[in-house]
Amino acid sequence: MNMQLSKSPIGLDGVPAAETVLSHVDGERGELIIAGERVGDLVRKTGFEGVTARLWSGGTGQPAAEATVRAALGAARERAFARLPDLLRITRGLSIVDGFRAAIAGLRAENGLPHEATIVGAFPVIAGALVQRARGGDPVAPDPTVSHAADTLSMILNRKPDAREVAALDAYFVTVCDHGMNASTFATRVVASTQADLFASVTAGYCALTGPLHGGAPEPVLEMLDAIGTSQRIKPWVDSALARGERLMGFGHRIYRVRDPRADAEGRHRAACRRRHRSSVRGRS
Numbered sequence: 001m002n003m004q005l006s007k008s009p010i011g012l013d014g015v016p017a018a019e020t021v022l023s024h025v026d027g028e029r030g031e032l033i034i035a036g037e038r039v040g041d042l043v044r045k046t047g048f049e050g051v052t053a054r055l056w057s058g059g060t061g062q063p064a065a066e067a068t069v070r071a072a073l074g075a076a077r078e079r080a081f082a083r084l085p086d087l088l089r090i091t092r093g094l095s096i097v098d099g100f101r102a103a104i105a106g107l108r109a110e111n112g113l114p115h116e117a118t119i120v121g122a123f124p125v126i127a128g129a130l131v132q133r134a135r136g137g138d139p140v141a142p143d144p145t146v147s148h149a150a151d152t153l154s155m156i157l158n159r160k161p162d163a164r165e166v167a168a169l170d171a172y173f174v175t176v177c178d179h180g181m182n183a184s185t186f187a188t189r190v191v192a193s194t195q196a197d198l199f200a201s202v203t204a205g206y207c208a209l210t211g212p213l214h215g216g217a218p219e220p221v222l223e224m225l226d227a228i229g230t231s232q233r234i235k236p237w238v239d240s241a242l243a244r245g246e247r248l249m250g251f252g253h254r255i256y257r258v259r260d261p262r263a264d265a266e267g268r269h270r271a272a273c274r275r276r277h278r279s280s281v282r283g284r285s
Helices: 039-045 048-060 066-082 084-089 096-105 115-134 148-157 163-176 183-192 198-209 218-228 231-243 261-284
Strands: 023-026 031-034
Touching: 031 039, 031 048, 039 163, 048 066, 048 148, 048 163, 066 084, 066 115, 066 148, 084 115, 096 115, 096 198, 115 148, 115 198, 148 163, 183 198, 218 231
Parallel strands: none
Antiparallel strands: 023 031
């Protein structure tokens, strides 16, 4: 008798892992649907609070109004700021990325706030405080009356952002708010399946997100841009890197075989920010 052993494919590509109403990714067609809308249409129709209300409604089965989400996130940012002394204490000596991981692991339930609002509201407060500390400054207090995107920029930049900057970040938040069963979502759901609480689950998701094959991918891109330095050095730097057989980071996407639909959805906002930057540079010259 002849026995033929076949090697099983390694990995979970193409393996159904869960059912979700939150988003759908079709890499072959370059399509991303979030909360029932194509991402390009969604960016034109709503902001981060609006899409968050849709996702929380879909995930819990309980209707969530945009105004309610905005109020909850504003309150959560204030609560997180009040807890910053404790959160920053456990991040001492760590980089911004590692400090953020330690701080979100230190989050806890807040009376009167849903866990999801506590976590989402805390993120920009923690990020802003870590950035300011790295610059030698003090944390910037949140403003619960403005949008999540506007407050995020204020706490990171230590100034009031202009409307174009807010619109750009708001559009970015919408495009990345959900992306199917990616690595960080998968890690989060694995931990949640053990009935661990949302704080532990999200911490696990963030740890997965930091990897260079996932959310950490922009870091080598920034390092590449720093190494290139000037526009005159682009071609010789790229030619040299290719001659050494190195990969150029930041081109393409593992899932999308055609253009990433999020790029077009964010494009007009990036262009507006570039125009603002050029005009401000001319104004200072």
